[in-house]
Amino acid sequence: MTHAALLVCPTSGKGKAARMAGTVAASLRDAVDRLDLHVGYSAGDTARLARKAVADGVDVLVVLGGDGGAHLGVQACAESGTALAVVPAGTGNDLAAVLGTATVADVVTALRSGSRTPFDLGLVSNGTWFATVLCAGFDSAVNERANAMRWPAGPRRYDLAILAELAALRSLPLVVETEHGVEELDATLVAVGNTPNYGGGIPICPDADPADGLFDVTVVTAVSRTALVRMLPTLRTGGHVEHVAVRTLRAKSVRLAGDNGWVGYADGERVEELPLTAECRPGALTVVSA
Template identity: 75%
Template sequence: MATSTRVALLVCPTSGKGRAGRVAGTVAARLRDVADRLDLHVAPSAAGTAEMARKAVADGVDVLVVLGGDGGAHLAVQACAQSATALAVVPAGTGNDLATALGATSLDAVVTALRDGSRRAIDLGRVENGPWFATVLCAGFDSAVNERANSMRWPAGPRRYDLAILAELATLRPQRLVVETEDALLELDALLVAVGNTTSYGGGIPVCPDALPADGLFDLTVVEATPRRTLLRMLPTLRTGRHVEHPAVRTLRARSVRLSGTSWVAYADGERMSEVPLTTTCVPGALTVVSGAG
């Protein structure tokens, strides 16, 4: 590389049912080809991942590479946000939505981006008095699906979310939701709300299909109360992003969002956040990423 680059590789060995641990040696060897120095860290737990990420950033590494899924990436985002350390993600988890948003769909893509020095700044969401998130914050039906999917041992990958969706449909009930932004106020019976910094969650479901991670705005998708049979017909369009064309779907853009009026639990980056009410704000350029996209 043109300049001296110090890279830390943070391995989440249980990601992808152990896949991250199995490929760690190969990933480290490839990264050594494009880094002047590579520090290797293997995290035994989520708490260990968070602590190792904080220490690597405090130690001044140029790039923190996470080998894992969205959970490990979410913890690394907390350390890298508004720092001089760039984040890269080698996908090895179940969903890999952040890696996909960054154009890091393979080890080769990450190695090439590191070699070329491809970096850019993206926005992050921040929950008031809480953590950062890089992809999508959701509440309602979709967060219930997330909670169920996280508890399932089988199957792996996007099919897990598909089965969780079907299971949650059986107990689906709308709630009164209030959505406040700097320009709008919505109060309606709703099934879900998604606040997107990037397009997708749940292993590639483009719930906010037009979201851009560097425009300084969230994209919001709100699904109004609708009969279960109507929702069933709508579900296949989630995989293509065409659900936003349905009359029961509202879309908004906003810099800041307050959600209230429900007892829903919010998830972001696939991780449990807090109960509604909550406020979240889009912070422009809060994270530097190693990326082959955009």
């Protein structure tokens, strides 16, 4: 028997999740033996309901929402016996993209096949788990701006936020410490990738693999505004890693510090100011993937 819970984040996608909820629930009921329904009307409520579902011993927690809701599902399901599935209904949907679940039909097919896959997670020093990318610097400033914007929806929101933040661009001191050593440099941004994409499909760490037990780290060092503008189109293809100003490395753990006032964002959510440490935990999550 498969006992699942559907956690609906009704405000995701400007109400898209609420409009989809009935259809999604009906589809899931055809694929599981029991389905509990939870509706979270705030981040705190969603987090509480996710923890409750896991405590109730459900086999699968299905999140209907965007990356914010998925992030809360990750917090509850990490290192538990409950697998996580995501039906995308948000703005970026980066975790659903890497899981290959573009629709509820994809989740239903995976549930019927009984497919379960181990998935690495990042664990931040303040106890927050992340599934996709942790970033700081220009990235996190873009995140703060994009999260405050009401228009447009989707990846274009991040594109406009990037352009807006260029006006305040400046490089600042960054310390990157891994098991391989310490690097001190002036940097524009740093991204610690468990998966390739953030910001609605931008492959900032194009070779990151959530099954290899390692982070891929991308650092954009000191660059002029003009140079960064010229680099932006390559972000959509992953070609930015070939730029002379970009440094990449792989590590099991990363400590980010420096006199820069940067704030770390993980899965698009504000985490804490630097310094912070992120550790890759292999197979810490079980996922339902297509």
